[in-house]
Amino acid sequence: MIRMASGWFYLSCLLLGSLGSMCILFTIYWMQYWRGGFAWNGSIYMFNWHPVLMVAGMVVFYGGASLVYRLPQSWVGPKLPWKLLHAALHLMAFILTVVGLVAVFTFHNHGKIANLYSLHSWLGITAVFLFACQWCLGFAVFLLPWASMWLRSLLKPIHVFFGAAILSLSIASVISGINEKLFFSLKNTTRPYNSLPSEAVFANSTGMLVAAFGLLVLYILLASSWKRPEPGILTDRQPLLHDGE
Amino acid sequence: MIRMASGWFYLSCLLLGSLGSMCILFTIYWMQYWRGGFAWNGSIYMFNWHPVLMVAGMVVFYGGASLVYRLPQSWVGPKLPWKLLHAALHLMAFILTVVGLVAVFTFHNHGKIANLYSLHSWLGITAVFLFACQWCLGFAVFLLPWASMWLRSLLKPIHVFFGAAILSLSIASVISGINEKLFFSLKNTTRPYNSLPSEAVFANSTGMLVAAFGLLVLYILLASSWKRPEPGILTDRQPLLHDGE
Numbered sequence: 001m002i003r004m005a006s007g008w009f010y011l012s013c014l015l016l017g018s019l020g021s022m023c024i025l026f027t028i029y030w031m032q033y034w035r036g037g038f039a040w041n042g043s044i045y046m047f048n049w050h051p052v053l054m055v056a057g058m059v060v061f062y063g064g065a066s067l068v069y070r071l072p073q074s075w076v077g078p079k080l081p082w083k084l085l086h087a088a089l090h091l092m093a094f095i096l097t098v099v100g101l102v103a104v105f106t107f108h109n110h111g112k113i114a115n116l117y118s119l120h121s122w123l124g125i126t127a128v129f130l131f132a133c134q135w136c137l138g139f140a141v142f143l144l145p146w147a148s149m150w151l152r153s154l155l156k157p158i159h160v161f162f163g164a165a166i167l168s169l170s171i172a173s174v175i176s177g178i179n180e181k182l183f184f185s186l187k188n189t190t191r192p193y194n195s196l197p198s199e200a201v202f203a204n205s206t207g208m209l210v211a212a213f214g215l216l217v218l219y220i221l222l223a224s225s226w227k228r229p230e231p232g233i234l235t236d237r238q239p240l241l242h243d244g245e
Numbered sequence: 246m247i248r249m250a251s252g253w254f255y256l257s258c259l260l261l262g263s264l265g266s267m268c269i270l271f272t273i274y275w276m277q278y279w280r281g282g283f284a285w286n287g288s289i290y291m292f293n294w295h296p297v298l299m300v301a302g303m304v305v306f307y308g309g310a311s312l313v314y315r316l317p318q319s320w321v322g323p324k325l326p327w328k329l330l331h332a333a334l335h336l337m338a339f340i341l342t343v344v345g346l347v348a349v350f351t352f353h354n355h356g357k358i359a360n361l362y363s364l365h366s367w368l369g370i371t372a373v374f375l376f377a378c379q380w381c382l383g384f385a386v387f388l389l390p391w392a393s394m395w396l397r398s399l400l401k402p403i404h405v406f407f408g409a410a411i412l413s414l415s416i417a418s419v420i421s422g423i424n425e426k427l428f429f430s431l432k433n434t435t436r437p438y439n440s441l442p443s444e445a446v447f448a449n450s451t452g453m454l455v456a457a458f459g460l461l462v463l464y465i466l467l468a469s470s471w472k473r474p475e476p477g478i479l480t481d482r483q484p485l486l487h488d489g490e
Contacts, residue, residue: 113439114439114440114441117438117439117440117441117445118424118427118428118438118439118449119420119423119424119427119448119449119452119453120420120421120424122449122452122453123420123452123453123456126453126456157468161463161464161467161468164463164467165460165463165464168413168416168459168460168463169456169460171413171417172416172417172420172421172456173420175364175365175368175417175418175420175421176365176417176420176421176424176425178364179363179364179365179421179424179425180421180424180425180428182363182364183363183425183428193362193363194358194359194362194363195359195362196359196362200362203364204363204364204367207364207367207368208364208367208368208371211368211371211414211417214413215410215413215414218406218409218410218413219406219410222406222409222467223402223406
């Protein structure tokens with residue numbers, strides 16, 4: 001049973017890796033081919049880093065980093081190396097996210113455009129703020145050695161839930177962001193958004209891929225047979241391999 | 246333990262009811278006060294039904310209907326009445342959703358506006374399509390008597406996952422829809438969206454409430470201590486009340 005479950009798990013990981021790469025590559029291609037490429041000078045080409053870095057940071061790296069404890073290798077032996085990997089990957093995701101925010105704020109400030117007025121930005125900044133809180137709390141409680149097992153087992157389901165919740169908010173932010181960007185870019189053109197030019201079809205598809213990737217992460221995260229078996233609340237570190245799911 | 250858990254459960258339900266009512270009432274108020282109210286004649290006032298009915302159907306009623314089996318009353322005795330309630334509430338949610346779609350399609354067709362071009366619409370129609378599939382499959386497998394317990398226990402986690410996934414997609418659709426509507430409505434006005442007029446603050450807040458409601462539903466749905474205790478896969482109908490948790 002465990003062999004079959006992990007076969008499906010690796011197949012899902014393969015799908016996840018392909019979907020995640022496609023999300024990032026499609027966003028890069030959209031910005032490069034239709035929106036004039038990238039620069040770091042306060043212009044609209046600096047803005048173009050924003051979608052790429054947010055999709056990479058808040059969705060793809062974040063999603064991958066969330067799934068560390070679903071690797072069957074992490075189920076046996078000491079948990080600390082896996083915790084460090086989980087924290088380090090999330091830190092990378094957070095750094096990409098912050099650079100993505102710098103890109104849009106710098107572009108806005110250069111062009112005297114208001115910051116943080118749209119629902120997209122309200123929801124997005126909430127997701128980033130929650131991500132920062134989640135990372136710091138996770139570091140303090142699960143990595144630093146002071147917290148008791150009681151506190152850790154109390155906070156763990158909350159940590160897992162907020163992890164999934166932040167990803168859901170990120171997906172909603174990315175979807176609304178792509179939608180908004182297309183309305184901005186494709187107005188006053190010979191082929192506006194509502195005539196579905198190839199850019200619109202491509203970027204809409206990218207948004208659908210982001211949604212599919214996010215749902216696949218949530219599926220792998222929540223599917224109970226892929227969770228690290230709990231050897232009881234107070235013996236969390238005891239190395240044990242449960243057989244048969 | 247069960248008493249404390251159900252105390253928190255009812256407190257969450259109270260919060261859920263308040264948040265859900267606020268989502269619907271805020272959307273009605275937005276459409277009534279700033280967008281000229283409602284009509285059923287193909288005009289922009291017919292469109293105004295769309296946000297109200299989608300928030301009510303795909304988010305609030307859908308969310309409430311999802312949680313039927315989390316009521317501790319549903320844990321004992323025959324499951325059939327609760328299944329009927331679950332299916333009936335979801336059917337109501339679906340009907341509201343379909344009327345909400347009729348409102349926007351009729352408005353578009355009257356005004357010669359293209360249908361289904363934005364990412365908002367692609368994601369939204371996907372969510373509605375999955376909802377229809379989910380309802381029909383749920384009806385066929387879990388309500389009609391032909392399916393074996395083996396098939397039901399195989400499909401149940403998939404049914405629960407897709408239930409949560411459809412809600413996540415609905416939230417992303419609603420957020421992108423509110424965002425898009427504000428860009429449409431607040432352009433060429435003396436106080437555009439980026440100057441955050443009171444309508445923008447109010448509608449952005451409505452969007453944030455919808456996100457909060459959705460996350461609370463997912464929390465109640467996924468919190469393990471609020472799930473109907475499983476008396477084993479093959480004795481699904483056996484009335485049993487587990488103590489502790």
